[in-house]
Amino acid sequence: MIRRIDLRGRLAAGETLDYRTLVPRAPVDVEAALDAVRPICDDVRHRGLAAVRELTLRFDGVELRDVRVPQDAIDQALAGLDGRVRTALEESIRRARLVHGDQRRQDVTTTVVPGGTVTERWIPVQRVGLYVPGGLAVYPSSVVMNVVPAQVAGVDSLAVASPPQKHFGGLPHPTILAACALLGVTEVYAVGGAQALAMFAYGLSNDAVGDDGVRVRPVDLVTGPGNVYVAAAKRLLRGVVGIDAEAGPTEIAVLADDTADAGHVAADLISQAEHDPLAASVLVTDSDALADAVTAELDLRTKTTKHDERVRTALSGEQSGIVLVDDLEQGLAVVDAYAAEHLEIQTRDAATVASRVRNAGAVFVGPWSPVSLGDYAAGSNHVLPTGGSARHTSGLSVQTFLRGVHVVHYDQEALKNVADDVRALADAEDLPAHGEAITARFEGDGR
Template identity: 55%
Template sequence: MIATIDLRGTAHSAAELSGLMPRARVDVSAATEAAAELIDDVRERASAALLDQAERLDGVRPGALRVPERDLRRAVEQLAPAVREALEEAIRRVRAVSTAQLPVPITTGLGDGALVQQRWQPIRRVGLYVPGGKAVYPSSVIMNVVPAQVAGVASVALASPPQKDFGGGVHPTVLAAAGLLGIDEVYAMGGAGAIGAFAWGVADLGLEPVDLVTGPGNIWVAAAKRLVRGQVGIDAEAGPTEILIIADEDADPVLVAADLVSQAEHDELAAAVLVTDSADFATRARAELGLLAESAHHGTRVRTSLGGEQSAIVIVDSLASAAAFSNAYGPEHLELQVRDPDALLASIDSAGAIFLGEHSPVSLGDYLAGSNHVLPTGGQARFSSGLGVATFLRPQQVIRYDRGGLRGVAEHITALANAEDLPAHAAAVTARFSTE
């Protein structure tokens, strides 16, 4: 079952804590060679490569790589009413939160005739990847598409692996989510090949290259995103999902265990970490985890995740120590199930998304909170953020100086240009005043 790490009575630096972290040994570089071969195959053989890869890796050969619009319409029409209602509400909430993220253009006046404007330009075309392995992710369609639309992206393409159970087509619920959002460019392709197709395009498929690739995926998708970076932009190299819960003695062990199991059911490599300052609570939570793991629908997967080196119950001396541990870990999802979550929040600086109190489980964020569930994993929350409107925008500075504004800084420019031994820089300014 889940391991215990007892850090009571010890003091550790951030670097030392990093060495104690329960982490899955996911080496993206180990998949690089295979991913590169798949990408090169697509660049050389175009659609034929994608079809062969689907047959070999997904166990089915799609009848068509690009999903016909009639299939998108049919998927929407046949969607169960309760699921459609839930998807539409999720779209509404994510759109509301995304709209609030839109930055406002700002112009700064630095003197008479000296203006610098900060503007935000949407990326022209993006490729959105929706995984399709152990689970179905129409929610990921929403999380990728909505912020791109709010940002003003004009061209959106979506890819998801072909499904053997649906004749080589994209899962109908994923198609329905795309249809509800007005996306009509959808491809039945997955893995590294799909990422390569987005980056370089597929001429015989009519797939134009994109400028940015976003969305989660497996280790081969992560490796492919690393390989195409520079040819296109990427959001992040997403890895297995993570949940870290900080809980004190007042937390409900049943709810804490339920939330840990909810993420463990994603994947055998999913990380479930509980950090608590109460040894008694750790014991109670462990007992509840055992019960839930035995009765879980995906019990084998859950037990493998909880028993893996990436999962643990960590016992610390105080909530301050718990916050320090969490900051060093940089979790994708962080829950604060403590007596005063707002007070503890002030000590948190590294997390993809933070869920406060017992009525804000990670499952809420996965679907209906309005926040985005495409978040940094593997400790990347220490230096990056989750998907949002800003992902699809490029900040640009527009400089507008008139003659008087330039004259006001001409001497300073000349001094700095000469100090850097770049006299032509100075000359480009003084030439504008040579007739005076």
């Protein structure tokens, strides 16, 4: 079912290995998807609500009456929420608030010289649009992961968009609405896909939509996961609006040795494979015996899992595989090159091995820290970089919703003391007016 890539002995044979190309990865062509989303975004920009309604009917099969979800529908969703699910969501929210509360940066003032200070202020984005997908699965957990850090950051205005569902009267899934209610989010829109992101980026004004009375204020930042068309819309709209990242199909990599439990590893690989046929599940190990045992466990467990066809497609796809390495040292090099969204370390002294990882969206240490825990209730954020972007990008956090602004305050004497240096650098760059802006302040005092 799952292919093997054997890297053993190749370094000793003198090969130069490019692990980024040797480790499997899902083929996602965001550039191609741009051609599909560009006319969608342009249509929403120019025709507003009329375009949103037509696009929703085309893609979701729902004829929207109200773009905004009525408050009574949000309240009813919470009232009808299963008690166990409500308890679990409340605990997820509690833990997320605990972790994200410690992320809030404080303003820092540095005295550069007497009379000269630079303060770094952390200012929250004013308005944010949070996207919650609704395709093959339902993601109330993504409501939590997007809303909590934004609230902790102090964002003034939050709006959530999620695709309308035929089976729920053209509203987003009720569990998503219930999660919004638990978090105190009242501005929710039944709009999905690229049209939702365009709506957030450009807004919907009364003038654009005639007498419907609908108004959606544009946002400053859009966050949240989605499919390739959502990623393409983010790429297209970046600059019009800020984005968190272009999320691709989910990924899990497991670095394991012969101490790992094959059943645990297989279960974790399957847990991410059930997200999407393009989901990537990768095991990196120096143990033939573990590779054989995990392969056998995958075969057994996929026969009983609910989404067996989806899981088998993901596990047998080119994006998944078992990578055999000479030792854990090579294994670390492989997983660092891969830069997985989720990386599990199931080895001897897992904490020490994990401390050496440089590139991953999130690292899960030891046999009792599966990715599923992070998806829901570890307190960490599950909106993470994919497609190798963990080499340069962080997951969603409070910092996503904050902007660092430097505030410079020099008095006359502090500026006078550095005036010659500023003028010298201005002359070196052939920008004399920069120096003259300093000189103008001291004309008549001998400098």
